[in-house]
Each structure stands twice: as structure tokens, then as C-alpha cells.
Amino acid sequence: MTTYRDAGVDIAAGDETVDRIKGLVRQTFTPGVLADIGAFGGFFELPSGYQAPVLVSSIDGVGTKLKVAVRAGQHDTVGQDLVNHCVNDIAVCGARPLFFLDYFGTGRLDPDVAEQIVSGFVAACKENGCALVGGETAEMPGIYDDGDYDLAGCIVGIVERDGVVDGSRVEAGDVLLALPSTGLHTNGYSLARAVLFEHFEVDDRPDELGGESVGEALLRVHRSYLDAIQALIADDLAHGFAHITGGGIEGNTSRIVPDGLGLEIDWDSWNRPAIFNLIGRLGEVPEEDMRSTFNLGAGLVAVVPPEKRAHAIAVWDAMGETPFEIGHVTG
Amino acid sequence: MTTYRDAGVDIAAGDETVDRIKGLVRQTFTPGVLADIGAFGGFFELPSGYQAPVLVSSIDGVGTKLKVAVRAGQHDTVGQDLVNHCVNDIAVCGARPLFFLDYFGTGRLDPDVAEQIVSGFVAACKENGCALVGGETAEMPGIYDDGDYDLAGCIVGIVERDGVVDGSRVEAGDVLLALPSTGLHTNGYSLARAVLFEHFEVDDRPDELGGESVGEALLRVHRSYLDAIQALIADDLAHGFAHITGGGIEGNTSRIVPDGLGLEIDWDSWNRPAIFNLIGRLGEVPEEDMRSTFNLGAGLVAVVPPEKRAHAIAVWDAMGETPFEIGHVTG
Numbered sequence: 001m002t003t004y005r006d007a008g009v010d011i012a013a014g015d016e017t018v019d020r021i022k023g024l025v026r027q028t029f030t031p032g033v034l035a036d037i038g039a040f041g042g043f044f045e046l047p048s049g050y051q052a053p054v055l056v057s058s059i060d061g062v063g064t065k066l067k068v069a070v071r072a073g074q075h076d077t078v079g080q081d082l083v084n085h086c087v088n089d090i091a092v093c094g095a096r097p098l099f100f101l102d103y104f105g106t107g108r109l110d111p112d113v114a115e116q117i118v119s120g121f122v123a124a125c126k127e128n129g130c131a132l133v134g135g136e137t138a139e140m141p142g143i144y145d146d147g148d149y150d151l152a153g154c155i156v157g158i159v160e161r162d163g164v165v166d167g168s169r170v171e172a173g174d175v176l177l178a179l180p181s182t183g184l185h186t187n188g189y190s191l192a193r194a195v196l197f198e199h200f201e202v203d204d205r206p207d208e209l210g211g212e213s214v215g216e217a218l219l220r221v222h223r224s225y226l227d228a229i230q231a232l233i234a235d236d237l238a239h240g241f242a243h244i245t246g247g248g249i250e251g252n253t254s255r256i257v258p259d260g261l262g263l264e265i266d267w268d269s270w271n272r273p274a275i276f277n278l279i280g281r282l283g284e285v286p287e288e289d290m291r292s293t294f295n296l297g298a299g300l301v302a303v304v305p306p307e308k309r310a311h312a313i314a315v316w317d318a319m320g321e322t323p324f325e326i327g328h329v330t331g
Numbered sequence: 332m333t334t335y336r337d338a339g340v341d342i343a344a345g346d347e348t349v350d351r352i353k354g355l356v357r358q359t360f361t362p363g364v365l366a367d368i369g370a371f372g373g374f375f376e377l378p379s380g381y382q383a384p385v386l387v388s389s390i391d392g393v394g395t396k397l398k399v400a401v402r403a404g405q406h407d408t409v410g411q412d413l414v415n416h417c418v419n420d421i422a423v424c425g426a427r428p429l430f431f432l433d434y435f436g437t438g439r440l441d442p443d444v445a446e447q448i449v450s451g452f453v454a455a456c457k458e459n460g461c462a463l464v465g466g467e468t469a470e471m472p473g474i475y476d477d478g479d480y481d482l483a484g485c486i487v488g489i490v491e492r493d494g495v496v497d498g499s500r501v502e503a504g505d506v507l508l509a510l511p512s513t514g515l516h517t518n519g520y521s522l523a524r525a526v527l528f529e530h531f532e533v534d535d536r537p538d539e540l541g542g543e544s545v546g547e548a549l550l551r552v553h554r555s556y557l558d559a560i561q562a563l564i565a566d567d568l569a570h571g572f573a574h575i576t577g578g579g580i581e582g583n584t585s586r587i588v589p590d591g592l593g594l595e596i597d598w599d600s601w602n603r604p605a606i607f608n609l610i611g612r613l614g615e616v617p618e619e620d621m622r623s624t625f626n627l628g629a630g631l632v633a634v635v636p637p638e639k640r641a642h643a644i645a646v647w648d649a650m651g652e653t654p655f656e657i658g659h660v661t662g
Contacts, residue, residue: 059432103483152434154485
């Protein structure tokens, strides 16, 4: 059994697994990673070219989406969920990710599960240009039941001091442009599980989901909006961005709206993805709870001045995104 | 119920608790924290004066010491354990901590427990000059049993590129100078619990512990060695440092010894703290396992060239530290 501490991934597993994981992690290394110094990863040289660099950091978990992964026996998506969620949380203020670290707490460590989880971190880190520089794996049977685990991820990014997007420029009349979510992302799973597993197994394919299984629909990866956000920032097209997580569209968008202004959301102006309608119908969930628990199909909201609306839509269209308008800021 | 997202501490609790936690967290803010921008904490301005700044980061948990905290109903020390453990992990390479983020996963959130835990983070962050800039609290009854919780912490520090202490200067003949641990610190708790709770309750005061209870002895805080390390670095007195965690004295010190060199440790040259002897005796633990599982009284090892030994000891003595020699590097 090799204790693997290189690149900060602390995991005891068979040599083959360790080598594979080591190889995977190294694929994420960006030029800033100083892999030749120190006994563990985690040395990162700041990129040059910043006048007044500000580090932006965030830490998060995956929530009970993990229980769906365990139930479905599929562990290669939750690592992506975690990285993308973290990236989005710092991207909305204009930051670019630099590096990511993960914590994996479990009962008995299953090397195959560990490798799947790490592969998820790696895939998403590569996609976001973010180095995976540290990790801790804790085997604690007294705290986690067999097969259960928890994940936490910490991301550090960078933004120019005067490039921070904080919503202070948001004005009455600004338009709310949304980008679709891929599904629930990483919020609302306690309610979703309570409702759906009352009626279905993970492999069931209810008609409403058009061929997808319940497990597949629930495990769809929380996507990254980094490139989409950066594209609007590059042309100064938005006054603010909201990553739609716990609290829903209104809860999250209201955070970047200055005091004294409000939001008007036209909840009927877009088609909600089937998974939300299925949960709402089967669980007889009040509309108010649907709106505060789920993203309802909008994963990112950009707050755009009306005169830049067409330009913002064009930029997103050109990237293959499919924006839709969901409301505006009120005075 | 207020959802508290200011300063990145995401916790739903009564207003009074939230205000107290908010106040506690703000006490840790250092000049780098840009608390006036953004909807959440986590904006940190890099300190000036570095030629080639390198960020050093690490993520860690507390391990099953948490089970002792839960058993004893005492939650104000484990936050300190986590912060100090993280600080030490980056301090040994010469880094100073900048900021810290925490993840707290639990079943049902008990606001009193949460406040105790945060108070631990705050106390240690203040002691180490490190800002608490972010946190996530996840309530997941499906993953954690009532009363159980897990903690993860991520620390980011900074070091000058040519100030990194990586053991490359370690030579045969270098002396191993240790500083005492306060107790088990944060490793070896699975074994310690298995042995001690076979014979005792948390409140029992076995003679061997000289008045302390089993719980008190086990919960002694994992201390920070930041100042002690910085003091030797300031006068260029050490070739390397090892933080003694999982793997024991030899496992950790060997990591900073270059290939081709070895270690000779005089295991009988110091008195082991009573807690270790108690565990070893009651559990009939083989000496080999004692050495690889526990710090046995040495929490930090500095690898010091013989001609600087007296100076290093004098510097540490002057700070009120009580160093002891435990061996040397062999060729």
C-alpha cells in the first residue's frame, strides 16, 4: 500500500491506483504550479501582469446530491459538480480560477470510488484551467456509514482590484438574462430525493423525463459558466452576475441588486425542464417552495443594461449559449 | 431564522447567534481582507513587498478527534486543532498564513455547537494572524448521524520564492531538534479511542494522567509552531522542518531528508507524555505501531546544522520554548 502525498493527494491505495490518480492530477497542472519544490503540491506562483491582484476564494460541498451518486453507484460526476460550483461562485465577481483543493471524508476507502471522484475533479479542473494542487482523504468509519462520503472543495482565483464585478452598477431597468442550467445542479436534492424516491428507483425512466432515468437526470453535471461570464465581462456588457444555487433565482439575484432596487421575474416566460415539473407535481410542492429551492432551469443570471442586451445575447449566441430573458430590475 | 452569508460563514441560526458569529469572524480580519466588496467574504489583497510571491495552500480535516469532542460535548477546541494543523503544514516550508476557509458538514445543525466550533476557528486564526474569510455549513442528516459532524479547513499562505524551506540543504550530521507536542494533536485518535474507551469514560481520571481526565488529555489543542519556525528561519538556523502528524516522527521527518540520507532517532532520549504510555500499556500496542501512529511528545522537528545547534536552542529558549534533541541525520 502506498501513501500518496505527491501533488497533495493524500490517499492510501494500491500502487496502480495511486499511479493512475497521480497521472490524472498532474494533467491539471497549469504554468503557475511549482511542482518541483516541496514534499507536497500546493505551491503556486502568481500570474504576472496584475496591477492590484485580489485573491478570491470560496469553499463548498456537493450536498445530498452525493446520496444520489452513492445510490446510482456513479461517482465520476460529483467531483465535476464541486469544481464547477466553486468556479462559478468566484467567477461571478470577475475572478479567474487559479487552483483547487479537495477534502474527501469517507468510511472505508474504496480505491475505485476514490479514483472516480478524482477523475471528476480532474476533468472539471482541466475544463476550467484550474490546477488541482491539494487534497486530503480521511477514512473515518465512525463518522461515515459504509459507502457514504462527503466532499468539500476550496477554490482560489484572482481578479484585478478594479475589475471586480459586484453589482454596484446595477440600475432599475436592467434586464435579467439567464443561461440554462443542466438540471438541479447542486441544490434542492433533499426535496428532490424525498419526492422522487417515494415513487421511483434510480434506474426508472418515467415518461416525463423523455427517456432519461431518474438517476441520470439527477446526476447531470452542474456546469461551469466561467467562459460565458468572462465573455460578457470582456466587452463590459453586464452590471452583475448571479450564480443560481440555494435560494433559487430570486434569492441569488437579489444579492447583487443594490438596496432600494427590486426584481421582477416573469416566472412563466420560459419552459421549465421536465425534472422540475415532475418533482413539483409528484410532491405537490407549493410554487413558492419550488422557486426558493430550485434553479428551475436558470443556472446563471446576468444583469445587463437594456442598451447592451442585444450585444450580450449576440456574444452568448456566438459561443453556442442559449440565453433567455427572465425579468428586470425595478426601481 | 437568518441566513448568514457575510464574511462567508453560511449558517442558518437565530439572529443572536448569527450576530455573535459575525462579530467573532470579523475579529480575525487582517489588513488584506477587502470586506467592503462583494456579497461574501473571500476577497484578499496580497501583501506588498514580495519579489516573487508563491502561494502555499493545504487542506485538512481533524480526523476522529471529532468523535472525542462529540463524546465530551466540548466543541470549542477542534476548530483550533484544524487551523493550527493547517498553519503548521504550510509553515514548515517557510510560509506565513494569509487566510483560512472552513467546511462544516453535520446532520441537524445545533447553533450552540456551531458557535463553539467557529469560536475555535476564530481563536486560532487570531493567534496565527490569519483571516477567516470563508465557510460553508452543510446540514445533511442523510450522511451524518445526530450529533456527528465533520470539519475540513483550507489554508492559503505566502512565501518568497527563494525563501522556500524544502530540506534540500539537509546534510549528514544535521541535528534533529524537537519541540514538545501538547498531546496527540490530530493523529492516532482511532487507536487511542479504541484503547482508552475500552477502559474509561471521557470523565475518568486515571492516576497515570496526574489529575487530567481522559477527555481533557485527548482534547488538548494541537498547537501552532508558526512563531517558532519563523524565529529559526529569521536567523537561517534550520535546513528543514517537519510537522509531526500521521506517520509519526520518522514518517514525517524522512520526507524532508534528501534521498541517500537517513535518520537516527534516539527513541529513549526523552520522556514520553503519560497519555502515550497509557495507550501503549493498556492496548499492548507494539512499539513499532506507537512510533508510526503517534507523535510521542514531539510536535515539530527542526533539522539544524550542528554548528547552529546552540544558537537555535538559545532562540527557542528565549521564546519560552523547550526544545529537546532526538537524533540526527545519517549519511
